[in-house]
Each structure stands twice: as C-alpha cells, then as structure tokens.
Amino acid sequence: MPGADRAHPRTSEGTPMAAQLPVLPRTVAQAHQARHILTVPADVELDEIEVLALSRFSATRWDVVPAGILPGNVVGAPQGRRAQGKEVGVLRTSRHAVINGPYVPAGDGFDLGVPPGAAMAFDIVCHRERGEPPFPAGDRDGIGRAFSAGMPEREERRLVEWLVAVARRLGGSLRLDVGGLWDAPGGPTATPGAGVVLTPDAGAAIDMTVYSDVWLDPQAAHSILQKVHPRARLHMEGKEWGGPPQGIADKPLYPGDPLDPELRKKLHAAADDYDIKALTGPRVLDGYGLVVELGVDGIVAVEISGEEKLPRLLRGLPWAEQGAVRYWVHWEPQDLVESQREFPAMELRIARKRAAELVARLAGAIHAAAGGEIADEDGFLVDPTDL
Numbered sequence: 001m002p003g004a005d006r007a008h009p010r011t012s013e014g015t016p017m018a019a020q021l022p023v024l025p026r027t028v029a030q031a032h033q034a035r036h037i038l039t040v041p042a043d044v045e046l047d048e049i050e051v052l053a054l055s056r057f058s059a060t061r062w063d064v065v066p067a068g069i070l071p072g073n074v075v076g077a078p079q080g081r082r083a084q085g086k087e088v089g090v091l092r093t094s095r096h097a098v099i100n101g102p103y104v105p106a107g108d109g110f111d112l113g114v115p116p117g118a119a120m121a122f123d124i125v126c127h128r129e130r131g132e133p134p135f136p137a138g139d140r141d142g143i144g145r146a147f148s149a150g151m152p153e154r155e156e157r158r159l160v161e162w163l164v165a166v167a168r169r170l171g172g173s174l175r176l177d178v179g180g181l182w183d184a185p186g187g188p189t190a191t192p193g194a195g196v197v198l199t200p201d202a203g204a205a206i207d208m209t210v211y212s213d214v215w216l217d218p219q220a221a222h223s224i225l226q227k228v229h230p231r232a233r234l235h236m237e238g239k240e241w242g243g244p245p246q247g248i249a250d251k252p253l254y255p256g257d258p259l260d261p262e263l264r265k266k267l268h269a270a271a272d273d274y275d276i277k278a279l280t281g282p283r284v285l286d287g288y289g290l291v292v293e294l295g296v297d298g299i300v301a302v303e304i305s306g307e308e309k310l311p312r313l314l315r316g317l318p319w320a321e322q323g324a325v326r327y328w329v330h331w332e333p334q335d336l337v338e339s340q341r342e343f344p345a346m347e348l349r350i351a352r353k354r355a356a357e358l359v360a361r362l363a364g365a366i367h368a369a370a371g372g373e374i375a376d377e378d379g380f381l382v383d384p385t386d387l
Contacts, residue, residue, distance in 0.1 A: 020067070021104045022086045024112065024121055026182045028100065034128035034156055034193070035179040038163055039105050039118035040172035046089070046102065049122065052169065053093055055313055055380050056162045063090040066102065097126035097159055110182045114173045115199055124163065128179070129156040138340025140204055145342065146176040146196035165378035168200035203349065205377035206356035208363040210327040211310060212372030213319040218288050221304065221366070225290055228365045229358060235289045235301070292358065297351040298333040300358050302366070311379045319372075327366045331355040360387045 029035040040049075046069050053060045061078040066089025083089055091099040101122035105112055112121065131153040134144030141164045144151065152160050160176065167174050177193030216224070218234055225232040248268065252259065287305035294300060307326035314320045331352070333339040338348045364387040367374050374382040 020086065021102055021120070022088065024103045024105075024107045024123060026108055026110065026184050028123055029125050029179045032128060033125050033179065034152070034177060036124040036126075036160065036163060037112060037114065037175040037178055038099075038101075038122040038124060038167060038172055039112070039114045039174075040120050040122075040167075040170045041117055042119035044120065044170050044172070048170065049099070049166070050091060051313075052162075052166050052380060053091060053099070055311065056158075056165075057093040058312065059092070059094050061092050063092050063098070065089060093159065093162075094126075094155060097124070097155060099124050107182060112175060113195065114175055114197060118173065124159065126156050126159050129153045138337065139342050140340045141200060142196075142198045142342045146174075146194060146198060149194070164198065164200050165205075165380070167198070168202050168205060169376070169378065169380055171202065173197060173199040203352060203356060206352060206359050207328070207330040207377040208359055208382065209329070209375045210363055210366045210370065210372055211307070211314055211320065211324040211375065212327070212367075212370040213324060214370040214372070215325050216304070216327075216366070216370055218290075220369075221288075221290060221302070224365050224369050225292075225302065225362055228361050229292045232290055232292045232362075235291045292362075294351075294355065294358070296334065297354050298331060300329065300331050300355055300362065302362060303328045303330070311373075311375050311381065313381055314373055324372065325370070327363070327370070329359050329363045329366070331359060363387065 024037070046066055050060070050062075050069075061080070063080040064087065065079050065082045067083050069089070080090070088101050088103060093099065099122050102120035103123065105114060105118035105121040114121075129152060130147070130150035132150060133148060134151050139145060141161075143160060143164065147160075151157070163174055163176075166172065175195055175197050178195045180192040181195050222232065222234050250261070250265075252264075287303070289304065290302045292300045304325065304327050306323055308323040310320055310324055314324070333348065333351060333355075335348060338344050339352070344352075363374055364384060367384050374384060374387070376382050
C-alpha cells in the first residue's frame with residue numbers, strides 16, 4: 001500500500017491527524033438509506049481506503065478530498081474539491097453509495113459501541129436493500145448474524161462484503177446497520193437497525209492468487225514448489241477414455257426419437273472422427289495442478305490456468321490486456337463445514353494457520369519465478385515483501 005509512514009497518519013501540514021478530526025454526527029442517512037460504520041487502527045493511511053475501494057468499484061471518485069491525503073498523492077480516483085477546515089472527505093463508490101470520513105472513533109454525544117484500539121472511523125451510506133433472512137449455512141464472515149432479519153442485496157450486499165474484506169485486511173471493525181440508532185430525539189429518520197459489531201478474523205481468508213504473463217510448465221512449477229515443500233507433487237492423473245459405448249449409434253436418444261437411423265449413424269461417425277483426430281493430435285495443455293498433502297491439516301492445492309477476469313487494478317496493464325496466467329494457491333481443510341463457521345474450533349484455527357504459512361510461501365515462490373502480481377482472497381493486491 002502507498003504511504004511512507006503508516007504508523008502516524010498526518011495532514012498535509014504535517015501535524016497528527018487525530019487531533020483535528022471531528023466526531024461522528026448523529027444523523028447522515030435518510031429513511032430509505034442504510035448506514036454502516038468502519039473503524040481502523042492508527043497504522044492505516046487514508047489512501048489505503050481509496051486503493052481498496054478502487055480495487056472493487058469502478059466508479060470510485062473523491063467528491064471531497066480529505067486533508068489527510070497530500071496534494072498529488074491521490075492514487076487513482078478522480079478528485080473533487082478539497083475539504084475545508086474540519087470537513088471530512090467524501091469518497092463515492094457509486095451513484096448512491098458514499099464513504100464519509102475520517103472521524104475520530106467517537107459519536108457526537110453517543111458511544112459507537114466498537115472495540116477499543118480504533119484511530120479513525122468512516123461513515124458509509126447507501127440505499128437500503130434487504131431480502132430474505134440468511135440461509136442456515138456457513139456464515140464465516142458473520143454477515144448473516146448481522147442481518148438476521150433480512151440479508152442485504154444488490155449494491156448494499158456488494159458494499160457490505162467489501163467492508164468486511166477491508167476490515168479484515170486493515171485489522172479494523174464494523175458496526176453494521178446503524179441507521180436510526182443515534183438520531184436526535186423527536187424525529188428519527190429510519191427504524192433503528194440491528195447495529196451488530198463484527199471484527200473479521202484476518203486469518204479466515206488465506207488463499208492467494210498470482211497473476212502473471214509467464215506460463216510455468218508442469219515440471220518447472222513442480223521443481224519450484226518442491227523447494228518450498230518436499231511433498232509437493234503434480235496432480236495430473238486422469239483416466240483413459242474408451243470411447244462411447246458399443247452400439248450407441250443404433251439406439252434412439254429417447255423413446256420416440258424421430259431422428260432417421262441412417263442420419264444418426266452418420267452423426268455418430270462424424271463425432272468419432274472428430275474424437276479420434278483430437279486424441280491422436282498434439283496435446284494442448286491449458287491447465288494443471290499441484291498438491292501438498294498435509295495430513296490432518298488438509299491439502300494445499302495450486303491450480304494453474306488462463307484467466308481473463310482479473311482484479312480491477314490489473315486491468316489495462318500492458319502485460320494483462322489479453323488476460324493472464326492464474327496460479328491459484330488455496331487450502332482445502334478436512335472439515336469444510338467447520339472452516340465456514342464464524343468462530344471455528346481451535347483445532348481448525350491451528351490447521352488454518354499452518355496452511356496459511358505454506359500458502360504464502362508457495363505464492364511467494366511462484367511470484368519470484370513468474371513475476372506479475374499477487375492478490376489475496378478478497379482480490380486486493382499484496383506486496384510480495386509482506387508475505
């Protein structure tokens with residue numbers, strides 16, 4: 001992430017930012033809008049929020065550029081006017097969704113109710129779009145718990161999922177659906193929301209993907225990954241195909257099939273010729289995999305293939321204009337159900353931590369050999385030096 005000094009965010013005048021931030025206002029949303037709060041620790045800089053928004057939303061732009069972003073240091077979002085006095089920034093992710101902030105993590109006469117340790121708070125407002133209650137299945141991120149009466153849909157769903165990913169990436173917390181909770185007495189703008197607090201576990205999302213313009217052949221990838229873990233092996237076994245069952249060309253496709261028997265035989269003969277040509281011609285390898293078996297910790301798999309749908313920040317780069325080679329490094333636990341719980345058992349968390357260390361090492365080794373960029377499970381780019 002950009003920024004020379006992440007430990008102490010500063011304004012353009014070089015003074016500590018926290019002393020100049022306003023408190024969170026009581027009301028910012030209208031009756032048809034949802035309101036969510038994101039808090040982050042002191043080592044987060046404002047341009048990191050911008051980069052993460054650009055990573056997910058193509059319409060990201062600054063309506064009001066906050067004082068904490070130095071002139072000329074706006075990473076990529078179009079700029080509006082600069083904030084005046086204690087006015088906060090306004091980062092728009094779509095026509096109807098804005099991120100206001102930063103504020104100090106305290107309300108104007110009320111308690112935010114978020115865990116301690118936060119240095120900045122952001123007020124997110126979007127259209128309120130709710131559907132059915134959550135399906136009783138895995139709720140790893142706690143979104144179902146936060147919206148037990150009705151899950152967010154469409155734009156609000158995308159924004160909430162992004163907020164969870166941002167809080168996980170930056171070590172922050174969320175208080176979701178706070179619209180109406182702190183409105184001034186006498187005129188609430190909305191029915192009070194649930195206001196559930198989430199602190200996403202950074203260890204829950206461990207998969208990584210390397211995007212590159214370099215294709216490593218199976219033997220080269222195997223050699224590279226074996227240096228990281230001696231049990232890495234190619235996983236390319238298949239079964240020989242014996243062709244279609246005997247006599248299939250003489251049978252109708254279904255009872256009453258009107259197809260002429262002679263035409264059916266010609267179609268099957270043409271299909272056989274096509275299959276024979278494909279099987280006897282040169283083999284074109286468009287994907288393969290490697291696995292590392294970890295016993296009780298499950299399996300770490302590496303899947304290699306072409307990919308056209310790239311993370312937003314990679315689109316348009318010269319080497320990625322026609323797509324890229326995708327090296328997906330992911331963990332497959334023994335207990336998939338437990339891995340999707342918001343608060344999994346300690347045994348699962350220990351296995352996940354060991355697997356995460358291996359995933360990072362494998363992704364780093366692939367990047368060192370093939371170059372390109374590394375993305376985390378949420379599609380945010382990762383600096384290789386941080387692995």
